[in-house]
Amino acid sequence: MGKLHDLRELLYEVPQWRMGPGPNGTRGFLKWVALTLLLSAPVQARQAPPAPAAATPVSLSAPIVTEHRGTFNGKKVAYRAFVEQFDAAGLDGAPAAKLVSISYVARNATLDRPVLFVFNGGPIVHSAFLHMGAFGPKRVAIPDDIAADPATFKSVDNRYSILDVADVVFFDPAGTGFSRTAKGIDIRTQFSNVADARQLQQLVLAWTRAHRREGSPYYLVGESYGTIRASEAARQLAESGRPPAGLVLIGQAVNIVEYVQRRGNIVSYAVSLPTLAAIAWHHYRAERRGRSFDRYMQDAHDFAAKAYLTALFAGATAPLDERQAVARRLQEFTGIPADFWLKNALRMTKTDYQRALFPGKLLDTYDARYVSPVGQSSPFSAVSNSYIDALLAYLASDLGVTAKVGSYVREVPTSGLNGWDFGPNKTPFGDWPYGEPITDLFAAQPDFRLLVANGYYDTQTTIGAQNYLVTQSGWPRARVRSYNYQGGHMPYTIEASLAAMMQDVRAMVTRRW
Template structure:
């Protein structure tokens, strides 16, 4: 090699080496980009700003251990923030970004989809005239590893081990602890200490916000005005055995009604009329029958199987073959087997096709595939082009946060205790009738069991919708669910005119 060629090679190597650190794919630990927008919401013309950025999570030594990406929607020209509610929003998973409710439910810009919630191309965004931004500012939070949120290396540049990360972030109680601390910082940084505060969580996010209600009170002395549970999990309230089996039937009936496979006399009923009948049967006959197990009489077993088949759209033989206890997987595979379709899990209005019609569970879940199809390009384009937050870090729609430590999940009891200690705290439950992952009757059951004393039942409310897990994807329910949420926020504020005391 001659000297000229050697100098060229060295120059290239040196140039690459000097810029490598500048081109690492990493997120800024503490950042913020603000953009300004306009919208017409609930008939009102609104100017608002969106702060998109990252804010650190600190350990007890004051060292940053992670950074969380957020989007903070704030109405302009609000004279008194002490009267302006703040809605703090989480999705679930665990391991899901805040994308779903952000660009499909409460935000002022939502996914471009058809009226029933199915994807349409070209993908993109449209205005949401039903957003609750007219009555509350909203911050969408992405827990560690979701969205652009990431674990950080320690002061020596070393990443914590998988076990250390799980201990800090990836478990029911670790998740609640660090997020409460993050919220405390966000609230004080943004001057929202006096604002009425609401938490909303979807799916596993309901476990998260139930625990946060108590943790914020106990560790940070923030008392909330409301908690909203969208498509809730069990929040640590036991519903196994016969209860788990029986509670599926109203959801089965709703799905069978939607697909028009029920007998004519049931099919002609309105959905809510049908569900009232099925719920009564479930509580008064089906649940007691399942509790008898193998010792149910043959006559009663045949009678119950006949009614379960009637309401579920399944054959009596199939119900008996499953000992009166039909699993969700079996239902999704069996209901439309003769038509060659499987059902969606999170929204059973969605249909899919399997490699074989035979089998006892679906190959995949068609609704999640459809949603990822539309949400992924839309959120990436929206954040980068409309909110002007630019990074080469991948936006994680669904992140690896497993194994997730689910031990000592007492979040339902934590929510009850927070309500007992705080007379201002109200709870709204929202659920879709076609959700097979966290079915609506389980949601009702959890609400019923949340406060066995019954002393706080007037502060608990339930709203159901004719769609699935993300009930807001259906246009009619996007309006209805936002209207219900708006009413809940405003009614919770009205209670502030009374002193926070019992009697």
């Protein structure tokens, strides 16, 4: 595979901006990856982030290219891996970032072969999770037993990867992974949904030009905050004359303004209930009554959308017997006593539920299958870290890249919401219509497709919010697919869910629907 390359020599050093412990003792990324966790902080408590230390960039002079073979979805594929740097211009047209991407391209790729641009969320994090969890040629094999020791996790060939039918490019925003801002550029200038998406837009245009794939259909695949990035980048790409053929939204946050749990936002409680119901089922706290999981979940959705939402809307005017009946159903689906629901106006936040189901213990925010004593780190933090460790080992062993400590930025370089501009609306009368670019793409492109995916046990981006987005958007149902999988914010940690999700993505990019 040739000489090992040290990206610290090829790029430049940046400090590791580390967060303090989260509510359950975890550090770093796990308490910041999801947009909704950031939104849970009271406005008055947010502090502007300190200025990151300056750094001097050094160019990656030439791509690092290696040859590989693998079997994906039963098909043998010869492919090349590229580690390469692309310059990205900012909104003012001046150099803004030096983006290092990792991509996998089939040796016999034709112009009609799709390309997937894949990225995680934050804002802002690297793409190690989707890279080593779902879309790359290797993956971390997570046992179904959630008590398994993460130290025993191994990297294996990823036979579920989409590489049998599409090429894959991983995007790391400046300040994450190996990507950096350009010399003299303050990274805080990139802390907005528009500037952040501009980096992705620039990468798509630069990568397709460098690889002579301007005519290939391409898709944007984003997770968590990355779904907001995908929508905004799609708008910018459409304006540049290169709209995507479709989007894949994993753990979507596009309609977050509708489902964030402010006390007066009664819809948020209704759309969150199916997630609480799924969690209660998993932990044997629900009243199953002989139902299958699918039947039980359908009952939970129906109850949330009808009787529960009606009672929330009625508030104190609802007759006592009706409130009591609703409280009993809430106990059925959540395992929380009816008396609690009656005393709390039939409301319970997801955060409160994480602490209430097992007193003295805490359900993990991102995957509520994991439970830990209050004050201790969630076991899921070690699972998450295993993806980053595996990626760095894989880069050295398979792609000819070695990263010294301090080169690969693991952490999020923001420290609060005041450091991120989510859009132009600054008043109580504003809106954050992150889904509008998707609506425009459906109208402009008869072949545009959308896939939305979510894990049942994710308390940040929930299955109910996903369903609410799809049903309220007005998007053409024949060109939209919405799927739920066993698992949490990263459902691909479960092998069966990974297999199902990748087949669903495969069906989309090969236009089987």
